[in-house]
Amino acid sequence: MTSPEIIRRHSLATRLLHWINALCVFLVLMSGLQIFNADPVLYWGQYGASPDKALLAIGAHGFPHWATIPSWQGLAQGRRWHFFFAWLLVFNSLLYVLFSFISGHVRRDLLPTRAELVPAHLAHDIWDHLRLRFPRGAAAKRYNVLQKLAYFGVIFVLAPLILATGLTMSPGFDAACPWLLNLFGGRQSARTIHFTAAMLVALFILVHLLMVVLAGPWNEVRSMITGRYVVPQSKSYPVSEPK
Amino acid sequence: MTAHVWTRRQMLLRGSAAFGGLLLAGCDQLSQSPSFLRVLGSAEHLTYRAQRLVVGQSLAREFTEAQLSPVFRSNGTSDPNNETYNRLRANQFADWRLSIRGMVNRPLELSLAALRAMQSRTQITRHDCVEGWSAIGKWTGVPLGNILTLAQLNAEARFIVLYCADELERNDGGYYESIDLVDAFHPQTLLAYALNDRPLAVANGAPLRLRVERQLGYKQAKYLMRIEAVASLDDIGRGKGGYWEDRGYEWYAGI
Numbered sequence: 025m026t027s028p029e030i031i032r033r034h035s036l037a038t039r040l041l042h043w044i045n046a047l048c049v050f051l052v053l054m055s056g057l058q059i060f061n062a063d064p065v066l067y068w069g070q071y072g073a074s075p076d077k078a079l080l081a082i083g084a085h086g087f088p089h090w091a092t093i094p095s096w097q098g099l100a101q102g103r104r105w106h107f108f109f110a111w112l113l114v115f116n117s118l119l120y121v122l123f124s125f126i127s128g129h130v131r132r133d134l135l136p137t138r139a140e141l142v143p144a145h146l147a148h149d150i151w152d153h154l155r156l157r158f159p160r161g162a163a164a165k166r167y168n169v170l171q172k173l174a175y176f177g178v179i180f181v182l183a184p185l186i187l188a189t190g191l192t193m194s195p196g197f198d199a200a201c202p203w204l205l206n207l208f209g210g211r212q213s214a215r216t217i218h219f220t221a222a223m224l225v226a227l228f229i230l231v232h233l234l235m236v237v238l239a240g241p242w243n244e245v246r247s248m249i250t251g252r253y254v255v256p257q258s259k260s261y262p263v264s265e266p267k
Numbered sequence: 268m269t270a271h272v273w274t275r276r277q278m279l280l281r282g283s284a285a286f287g288g289l290l291l292a293g294c295d296q297l298s299q300s301p302s303f304l305r306v307l308g309s310a311e312h313l314t315y316r317a318q319r320l321v322v323g324q325s326l327a328r329e330f331t332e333a334q335l336s337p338v339f340r341s342n343g344t345s346d347p348n349n350e351t352y353n354r355l356r357a358n359q360f361a362d363w364r365l366s367i368r369g370m371v372n373r374p375l376e377l378s379l380a381a382l383r384a385m386q387s388r389t390q391i392t393r394h395d396c397v398e399g400w401s402a403i404g405k406w407t408g409v410p411l412g413n414i415l416t417l418a419q420l421n422a423e424a425r426f427i428v429l430y431c432a433d434e435l436e437r438n439d440g441g442y443y444e445s446i447d448l449v450d451a452f453h454p455q456t457l458l459a460y461a462l463n464d465r466p467l468a469v470a471n472g473a474p475l476r477l478r479v480e481r482q483l484g485y486k487q488a489k490y491l492m493r494i495e496a497v498a499s500l501d502d503i504g505r506g507k508g509g510y511w512e513d514r515g516y517e518w519y520a521g522i
Contacts, residue, residue, distance in 0.1 A: 051294070062398040070330065071393060073400035075338035094298035095291065099397065100515030101298040104307035107522065111310050195395045196481045196521025200322040211393060211401050241279045 031165060033253035041120040042248060048113035051105055054093040056222055058102030061086035070210035079216060117183060133167055134176050140169040158239050161258035178228050182221050189218035315519040327455055327480035330391040336402040341470035347433035347490050360474040369495035372419035379474050382460060385409045390455055396484040406478050408459030412452040424496035427451045428503060429477055432490035444488040445500055445508040446479055455480045483520035485511045
């Protein structure tokens with residue numbers, strides 16, 4: 025039996041920024057649900073209030089208490105949590121993006137290659153994921169295309185969208201950048217997009233955690249803490265090489 | 268080997284669940300700690316500075332008649348219903364006077380008729396409640412800056428405090444608000460006496476309310492009675508600069 029191959033999977037910066045990020049995202053999501061619960065109704069357009077037509081109402085009281093920070097109805101405290109950690113998240117994300125571009129992390133690890141985006145390759149990867157067959161050996165050393173698309177989508181599509189729609193909800197910031205109102209079709213549309221994008225991030229986190237558990241939580245979590253990753257050996261079953 | 272992996276996996280899952288539970292309980296504890304809330308509150312100063320820098324004197328978006336909300340929702344107090352207010356209301360506010368005092372060289376007492384005779388501004392703007400909803404209304408009123416100029420503000424004055432006729436909860440102190448001079452002299456900051464071309468209804472703050480566009484709804488004080496120019500907010504109410512501010516909300520409500 026050969027000794028397992030160990031690689032340094034994540035750089036120190038990626039690891040550190042990941043955990044600060046994880047804390048911030050978790051806190052802004054749950055305090056965001058607290059803020060949402062103050063008026064658990066979504067509208068579309070420039071205005072929207074109780075006399076107007078709603079797009080979607082989520083229960084009479086919105087999300088359950090275990091999903092919000094604080095757990096009781098506390099809009100004032102929820103806002104304090106939300107904006108403090110939103111600022112931290114913005115600074116942390118800027119550092120991450122700056123580091124990732126300079127170090128080549130974006131180009132090397134996150135950006136899907138042209139070959140990976142071919143429908144046949146995508147279909148193959150989706151099929152492997154559905155059968156819970158994860159890459160082994162050399163293929164396990166880099167992100168697969170679904171991983172790349174998920175990470176890239178969250179970092180470069182959802183995160184900027186959430187920031188921009190969040191700022192569009194600010195009456196102060198709207199005065200400085202009224203074009204945001206044109207871009208999103210109004211403050212209430214921005215609020216609806218902000219909420220939807222946040223829910224997509226929550227969905228990403230769920231799938232992300234599920235994948236960690238399925239791919240071997242010990243190895244995966246350790247690799248994000250210490251950087252050391254044991255490459256799964258390609259023994260038990262063959263994963264066909266994508267064409 | 269397999270059993271061993273499962274133990275680790277279960278450990279990790281249960282560990283994370285327990286950790287998550289503790290974290291949430293911790294968040295609740297921290298949400299009640301005044302010193303921790305002060306730490307979280309430091310973000311407000313950052314927001315204030317950042318927005319003052321980026322927003323400057325720019326105007327809030329003004330909308331068209333076609334974009335008006337069909338019904339302009341009322342929130343908070345919809346009728347002060349106290350002795351003083353009811354007496355003034357019974358007489359269509361003919362005896363109502365707005366007093367401007369504090370750090371001014373020329374204290375003023377203005378009737379509704381006097382305010383209506385002054386140069387006015389009309390604007391169609393969006394009202395954003397801290398709860399999340401928005402309504403668009405057409406406001407007519409006197410720019411607060413003009414009144415402050417008339418009253419000759421002292422150089423030491425830093426805030427304008429607005430006292431209202433309503434109490435949101437009985438015997439819990441009257442509603443009040445405060446803004447800085449940047450907002451007080453902003454061209455869209457009005458003492459509004461009309462909404463959608465009609466005299467302000469009681470539900471919307473009759474006879475006079477503040478419009479400080481670029482900030483949230485709770486800053487738009489209704490049922491105005493008295494305006495005071497001050498150097499500090501410390502000795503007013505519980506010292507945070509407003510009714511809701513005294514109850515944990517941000518003084519700078521630009522977001």
